[in-house]
Amino acid sequence: MTFVSKPAVHHPKLKLNELGLNRRDYEGSLSTLCAGCGHDSVSAAITLACSELSLPPHRFAKISGIGCSSKTPSYFLGKSHGFNSVHGRMPSVATGTNLANSSLHLIGVSGDGDSASIGLGQFAHIVRRRINMLYIVDNNGTYGLTKGQFSATNDQGSTSKKGVPNLYAPIDLVSMALQLGATFVARSFSGDKAQLVPLIKAALMHPGFAFIDVISPCVAFNNHEGSTKSYGYVRDHDSQVVAADLVMHRDEITADYAPGEREDITMPDGSCLRLRKLSADYDPRDRLLASNYIMQKAAIGEIVTGLLYIDPAASDCHTIMNTTTQPLSELDESVLCPGATVLSEINSSFR
């Protein structure tokens, strides 16, 4: 961490987005995480993605649980709403937030401890409930705040800083999300913004539950030789399958791809999600293939990253339950309390 805050002064030629804001307007307060923490890069990637999408920075709700990762919502989108909730309970608070006000862009930030241990049940159910949100796990395989114990996502055989190996097989949140029916599943690396920023943009525009597992090294406790979640290890074992670029409808399409390498998916807002296959034997629309592929690669020590699965025809919780998408705070009394006549009609329908 630093004690000197980042000054407000910025590059004189910093680009403005469609709202007339620059990237710095999407930042939050001074990070108190360790210097070099991957989580700060994830926050920077979110900042960049939101600014590039020209989304109004005050129309976000950031929900988190407990842990290093869950501190990060303070460090981006400083002008928006936030709720730093109870350990493992981010999904409940996020669900409530979305039901009460679906007009806010919803970002949930959690960690491997928060989502894969204490909050695993909550994680399973928010995936199942298809809440329209971006769910990011800052995954470093360790409990940083309590000085470096193995977390549930730590790979078997990976060692602690003192050389003790982990005895248990890891929980793979990406495979779980696929199995539980998530409609947007991606994995990325905090040290690769070229991949991460477009994924966050695509996830924010996805009309359903979007999950991104970001391997985000813990510099203090899990960035050593025996770790499988260090900067060096992830770079050496990264296997990128599908790159995603969100092409806004106003942007000119200039890149030229060979047929079969490229697939465009039109998003609900008219923008276009452009997928580029980096691996010929991979199809991000095939849930079964994705699951198998990830497990096969994991077995040989490779970390599959990129947009792993997408269902363009996704639906969200409000659609499934046929609930109002209008924020509850905007519903007036006549809607909330339609009167005795309507009540008697309802009652009579049950007779």
Next chain:
Amino acid sequence: MKPTNILDPNYFHKVVDCQWACPAHTPVPEYIRLIAQRRYTEAYMLNWDSNVFPGILGRTCDRPCEPACRRVRTEEKPVAICRLKRVAADHKGDIQHYLPQVPEKKNGKRVALLGAGPASLAVARDLLPMGYEVHIFDREKAGGGMMRSQIPAFRLPQTVLNEEVDLVLDMGVDVHFEYEIDSMRDMLDKEFDAYFVGTGAPRGRNLEIPGREESGKHISIGIDWLSSVAFEHIDKIAGKVIVLGGGNTAMDCCRTSRRLGAESVHVVVRSGFDVMKASDWEKEDAMAEGIPIINNRPPLEFVHDNGKLKGILFQCVEQVEDENGRLKSVPTGEPDVFMEADHVLMAIGQENYCPWIERDLGIEFDRWDCPILNTETLQSTRDNVFFGGDSAFGPENIIQASAHAHQAAISIDLFCSGKDLLKDRPAYGLRLRSSKMGMHEWAYDSEYDGSVRHLVPHVDPSITLKDIKVEVELGFDEKLGLKEAQRCLNCDVQTVFTEQLCIECDACVDICPMDCITFTPNAEEEVLRTTLMASADNVEQDLYVSAPLATERVMVKDEDVCLHCGLCAERCPTNAWDMQTSIINIPSLAEPSLPRARGVQIMPGKNDSTPRTAKL
């Protein structure tokens, strides 16, 4: 691009924009830090070593450092470097114990300095501690040259001038004042071991238009007139005054006229306001005293009645860009304008003029009557004669004169010791020293200060306009000076990157407030400049490129708008970034007055193959 060689002293020197722009390469951020620590005496001495006249320059310098200041690029207004120099001079304590020792026993070599202006005085300062016997010749009765004769007292009080001139003279110069130098041959007959010509550019340009000769007694050459005022031969000017010219001399002429009782004063300039040679602040000061500046009016004729000046007839022009983008004056077709005048001061430029140097002495001159010199050694075509200041390459300024003097003194010393002036010349060096003192602790105020430039308070015009000897500027008081000192970005505390330590975590990229740092595949410079976090359009500023990293990418840092805030180094988990204070060793004959901060000497100061900086 190839990895940047940060061990080349010029690389980090160039990052210190102010020091690089200063002809004498004054270590500006270092003395501003001393001011911030209220160590005014040390700040003064650091300046004195570089430029010899900190009190004078703190009031009168042309300030090439200020337009170069990084803050011009990060916000708008530069640090008030010049006025901070004055703060050091105004608040300094006793400097005696810092002054160089002049040996009682001389080294047997005698050097003649012709002219007692800034260039000669600075040469004397450098040579005396080496044991040289130094003689200064000047036609005036006091030393200082143009600093005395051309800069009015309301800008430079005599006490300040005398103090700094006497400081040098009192080191043991043999002075020969009121000595009319009219023959170089006679001088050479005196058989000094070396001669330094620092006689300035003493001739004001004349304007040959109709009526000039007839009305001659109402027309004065600006610098001659200012000189007469300075030596108190003239103490008033009557009637309507027109000052012709747009340089700093014109500004001094008009403001002096205003104080000597002129009924009205106008400055008339042949070109546009923006292209006037005068510094912005001098124009502002003149206008603040109610003196109109009239532009785009080239004079056509001095109108007179039997030798009694009536006024000047001016043409009306406008500035038009020609096909090469250069401005040129084009008549507007409006009728010519007549302006009444009882006295005209011509301040339309100065030129070199050395009729007293006989042309058969082996000292060759070019067609502009400037001596032919080696630009690095300042040696003329006669090996024991050196030139410096305005007499070398034409009119410049005081700071340039002291820069010349340091080089000339080195040359004279090499020459008198029978060494080669180029091969044996001391080289530029660089020392780096980490400024890390502990966790989040740096040996400098790293935090960015966003305050805007502080204004120097002035004495009320009702007082200054009545008395030519009242200094207009009050200078910063201690409180304002300390505030202004905080605006300095400490550009000499360098961001030093060690590839081997970097784990490419992006922390520095994320925290950099100015988007200076990018990790990217390597490419040619033109390509790299457009693909960085923020496009690096200012090609004057270098890109700092690392060797390839583990991912085969390189770190590229655009030096252009870096705040030197040290956040990259604070955020770096592996100390791949470090903030290191760079000390550029500028070759000088004189030993430094201050024990400079210790550091790792990366480049030996002498006799190595380091390229000498291209700038003099």
